[in-house]
Amino acid sequence: MRRIAAIACLILPTIGGAEEAWTKLDEAGIHAALDDQKLIYQSADQTFYVSGKTLYNQDGHASWGVWRVQSDQYCSQWPPNDLWACFDLEKQGDQVRFVGFNGDITVADYAE
Incomplete structure (x- = not known):
């Protein structure tokens, strides 16, 4: 019984600790994560230009923001909307996620 408990103590921390935590980014981190980068969402992609323009593509329809x-x-x-929508940006490995005011989450991968 002691042997099983000892093995469990060695294995369980690696199972639970294998996933990297999401880290909330500050201004510098957001720029580092998005400037001149392309993200891939579930059914769309978006390019973030350092100039402040962004191009969103979904099903062949492009939209500039x-x-x-x-x-x-x-x-x-x-x-034509003149309102700004703001989100926390978090990073985990090669993924970023946008977290809205109401807890809405959108996850994206970097394009290769």
């Missing part, structure tokens, strides 16, 4: 960092959040605006 603008983005910025404000108060350590990623913010975007999609004309």
Whole structure:
């Protein structure tokens, strides 16, 4: 019985600790994560230009918007709407996720 308990103590920490935690990014981290990068979502992709423009493609339909960092959040605006929507940006390995005010989460992978 002691042998089983000892083996469990060695194995269980590696099972639970194998996944890297999501890290909330600050202004510098958001720029490092998004400047001139392309992200792949479940059914779309988006390119973030250092100029502040962003191109979103879904099913062959392209949409241009603008983005910025404000108060350590990623913010975007999609004309003709003049309102800015802001999200926390978190990173884990080769993924980022956008976390909205209401807890909505969108996960994306970097394009290769």
